[in-house]
Amino acid sequence: MxxxxxxxxxxxxxxxxxxxxxxxxxxxxxxxxxxxxxxxxxxxxxxxxxxxxxxxxxxxxxxxxxxxxxxxxxxxxxxxxxxxxxxxxxxxxxxxxxxxxxxxxxxxxxxxxxxxxxxxxxxxxxxxxxxVTAVVPPGSVTPQGKDHFAVFTPYFRQWQAQRLRNVLGSPRGVTVPDGVKSAPLPSRSRTRSVSPELPGGGEREARRRLTAWMRRGVDAYEDRHDDLPADATSRLSPHLHFGTLSAVEAVRRARARGGRGAEAFVRQLAWRDFHRQVLAARPRAAHADYRTHGDRWRRDERAADAWREGRTGYPVVDAAMRQLRHEGWMHNRARLLTAGFLTKTLYVDWRVGARHFLDWLVDGDVANNQLNWQWAAGTGTDTRPNRVLNPLTQARRFDPEGAFVRRWVPELADVAGRAVHAPWTLAEEDRPRDYPGPIVDLDAARDRFRRARGARTGPA
Structure with missing residues (x-):
């Protein structure tokens, strides 16, 4: 047999x-x-x-x-x-x-x-x-004379043009030979230090989430995926990471759905393949700068700890870092904000942040985590490596009413209006006593980064 x-x-x-x-x-x-x-x-x-x-x-x-x-x-x-x-x-x-x-x-x-x-x-x-990849295996599509694409847009054009394989059905029966011993299955209940609101795993949950997303969420994705309080992303990343959901099936179902939202969602799935083909060609990028700028990163454990604990004094950053610990997950826009804050505003090594994310993210993935961190730090594939995101501008754009901050930073729950994003501007008697002031001045931090990189930077 x-x-x-x-x-x-x-x-x-x-x-x-x-x-x-x-x-x-x-x-x-x-x-x-x-x-x-x-x-x-x-x-x-x-x-x-x-x-x-x-x-x-x-x-x-x-x-x-x-x-x-x-x-x-x-x-x-x-x-x-x-x-x-x-x-x-x-x-x-x-x-x-x-x-x-x-x-x-x-x-x-x-x-x-x-x-x-x-x-x-x-x-x-x-x-x-x-x-594991959605459409294009690493190395199967390359620019002339090179072993991988270093810029996403031309890669995405090639990615879109590739033939998508058919979705395979699940087997009707599986015969396992006798006499093959197995250890007991691991149990969630025996795992310590788990985030309180960690989602459930497994293929059944993945397929339920995908179906619900295609019916009720994906149509609005293009317009709402950066909206922090709306929480209008698919939350499928843990299932894609563990493979309880096929990326091929996700692409096929999104394309069948059609529309701007589905197209934007498929583009995000292409980013997964893009990062995989970069890492396959450059495995050292998991730990070393993909494109070095000779950064002499600051060693500031006090600042790094404040960032990890959500105590920087910048509410949108702190809210995101607390969401990470509570859910084992973080909103995509919040990941960009917190990574940019650590690497460019605090000028702390991206590897410090990448390690912390891997310690908490249920979707912690070497390719996506490390290369997205490098993108945010300006040492990766970003074509504008010296851009600096202003957390106040970003907060007012993507959390205009402060709902995201109030949910995750209860010290600011009673702060009204836009002051929730800059509570230090309140009168002394109205300022929350249990919330810290900013650990860094944004203008001074941007000047420090500009000098370190020897490049002109601007806020976004």
């Missing part, structure tokens, strides 16, 4: 999963498949096992196991080195070939190479599938 193995990584779904479909096709109607997930020591050692993501992962694995059991199978879970555990499971089940989704980080590329060599030494084959 032919036996294959589907190694789940960032594709924790049954619907539209090329890895699982490839394993099932490889086994044939009379064969069996080992659906395997390894709680990888390499991820833990690299510091990417943040509590919020572990809790969400537990939901995803539980849902995946339930879906497999409904089809006659089960999820096999192991803990340890991903290559060693995959080879061990393959040996136990007599596997002929292993199926895996391609990924782009330096760690993922090394994992794939190690697994390929280990399996080859045992006479087994590794089959790699494109299951």
């Amino acid at each position: 032919p036996v294959t193995l589907a190694l789940f990584t960032a594709d924790l779904r049954l619907h539209d999963n090329p890895v699982l479909r490839g394993a099932l096709d490889g086994a044939g109607q009379q064969g069996a498949v080992v659906p395997l997930f390894v709680l990888d020591d390499g991820v833990r050692k690299a510091g990417f096992d943040a509590p919020n993501r572990l809790a969400f992962l537990a939901d995803c694995l539980g849902d995946l196991d339930e879906g497999l059991r409904e089809r006659g199978g089960r999820l096999v879970v192991r803990t340890g080195d991903v290559v060693e555990e995959t080879c061990r499971a393959a040996h136990e089940a007599g596997v002929d070939e292993v199926h895996l989704a391609a990924d782009v980080s330096g760690y993922a590329q090394r994992r794939e190479d190690r697994l390929r060599h280990a399996l080859r030494a045992e006479g087994r084959r590794l089959r790699v599938h494109d299951a």
Whole structure:
């Protein structure tokens, strides 16, 4: 009886999963498949096992196991080195070939190479599938004479022109061979220090959210995606990160819906592929400047701690940082504001902020997180690397009534009007006693950044 193995990584779904479909096709109607997930020591050692993501992962694995059991199978879970555990499971089940989704980080590329060599030494084959990107696998579309696109707009033109693969259905049945042992499934309840309002994970929740978004949210996305209090974004990023939702299906359904909102949403999905093709070509960009300006970043732990804790004295920044801790998620416009504030107003190294985001974001993703941080810091792919966002201007534009601030900074709940964005302008007797004043002067900070970069900067 032919036996294959589907190694789940960032594709924790049954619907539209090329890895699982490839394993099932490889086994044939009379064969069996080992659906395997390894709680990888390499991820833990690299510091990417943040509590919020572990809790969400537990939901995803539980849902995946339930879906497999409904089809006659089960999820096999192991803990340890991903290559060693995959080879061990393959040996136990007599596997002929292993199926895996391609990924782009330096760690993922090394994992794939190690697994390929280990399996080859045992006479087994590794089959790699494109299951993580939405449309264009990294390296398949490149500008002339280069290995990747460094600017989004020309990349997006090429991205739009590519043929989108068909969406695969979920399997009707999955046969798992006997005798393959599994560790217990992880549990959210056993994960400590989880954000109080962390969303639930799993493919069922992902598909419910996608359907609701297409029916009631996406049409207004172009007009409202920057509106902080409206919270009018899809909130699908955790599901895209864990692969409980297929980006291909999301693009197809948005295009079928049509309209300005759907087009804007698809453009954001293209940014995910753009960042992946950058990181695949330049793995060091996860930690090193993509385009260096010779920055001599300030080491100011007091300022960095104030930023982390939401105590900078700039309400819109503080509101966003508190939302991050409470939900394990942050609004897209707020991410841009807080990242720009840390790197350009406080002139603190982008890696400090990127690490904090990875510690809390349930959708913390090496490609998107690190390269978006570099974009905000002006060391990445931004074509205007020296722009400085003024938090007051941005707050009044995207939170004009102060509702976002009042929700997340209760010290300012009773402050009326636009003073909620600049409470230090209130009369002494009206100023909240438990909210700090600004930790930095905006004009002085902008001048400091301009001198450091040796470039002309302007507010936005």
